[in-house]
Amino acid sequence: MILQTSLPYDVLSPRPLPGIAPLGDDPWFLVDDAYAAQMAERARLMATRRDDVIATDSPDTENVTKMLETVLAHLPPGFARSGETVSCADGRRVTIDPTDPFGTLGHILQNDICLMEKRGDEHVLTGAVLCFPASWRLREKIGRPLTHIHIPVKSYTDDIARRVQRLFDGVRPGMPIWRFNALWYEDPALFQPRSATAPRPLTEVGKTPYLRSERQVLWRLPESDAVLFTIHTFMLARSDVPGSAGAA
Template sequence: MASQNSGASSRSWSRSMFGVDGSAALTLNAGMILQKRLPYDVSTPRRLPGVAPFDMADWLQVDEAYAGQMAERVRLLSERRTDVLRLDPDAKAAAGELLDLVLAHLPEGFSREGERIFCPDGRVVEADRSDPLGTLGVIVQEDLCLMQPRDGVHVLTGAVLCFPASWLLSEKFLRPLVGIHDPVKVYDEGLAKRVQRLFDGLQPGRPLWRYNLLNYDDPALFQPRSENARRPEVDQETAPFTRSERQCLVRLPQTGAVVFSIHTYIVAR
């Protein structure tokens, strides 16, 4: 739930806990931004698409890598904005609704005074209603994608995507689900139909989540790669880092858009 306490003591506590005044986070160590552990059990794989319900109070997460990840997000949005943010003009209403929803569900460590958001790392962000995705990109760790139904399929109409795992927002923007998952081998026709039914049936207030898991040689958060580019061979047994995404699906009640949020975890094995 959002914290409404805007006192100095609350902000001081947040700065210490999330790696600004203290050393809780394994961040910015030789350029690496790491979490200590994954916050969910990955020992028993789920059958694809592997979704489960969750409480909206648990939607947005703040972890020990908050300060490091947010510094990287601020940098990317400043230096490479067109690579990490896209919004179709017809999706502006959905983006505005998403901003309102996130501000209503800010987790512990945040506080708010009107349009001013006090973040866990000590920054103060002024909500810019003319740039809802840009505002969200410097407040929460989650990447946020908007999927909207067009001609019977859900299309990516907007996103702030600072931490892509081997894909390019520019290539996937305005594509349907099938096109977004190309060239993922396991995303066959059967799985595509199940995922589309999942999106069609998602109800406001009844969100779903899943995770993915791969081992990486490179711990970088920003890993854009064209779908036509050759992918590096990674030995899943010996790669030194595990990268996992906590992926959530949330239906916006007013515009009907589906929010696909991605919280990226990278831990040393």
């Protein structure tokens, strides 16, 4: 069981969908009290279930290079790059492998990272490291546009889909935007893949023991139509969620 004990935002005050706000001066990436444990789990998943957590669909080589360099240029405090090696917040040293960019980043950051490239009228998921899926499968979504990725999310209406695509089109280099979500879970496991044909079962708010929240940041790669969608997953016991029934 890997849990955080706090959140850096008020999770019980959601914004109207799609809930986007400017990130401003806040860091693109965070490090929290579960960093070491989450990174150990990420390493285990990439070693034993790589095909489930890393996938690509012919991403543009230049965009992938930009992704790797841009992320490494925005590492949070506690990290240091020296040549082709990154020293991490838990003391590990990770070698930067340009032939495995998603695997490299997956060993450095808590974040899952999705590369969305413009193909036609929509942004399409062309590459990702997704160790902590929240009730979806990377293999079902790779190579698919935004509208397909959000099936079977009932709240993702056609109007919301159009607004989200406009956000992807409008996000500017150096001006990231962010949102968060919040779902109550019975199971605190971080790796929870689920097929789109088997939707997540309904849970009754106030009775499930764990809150799962994702801090999602969107930022455009320089001189590109490609957007990075990064996901920092928090899992808290109900007693650690301020304002929730059962909180200490």
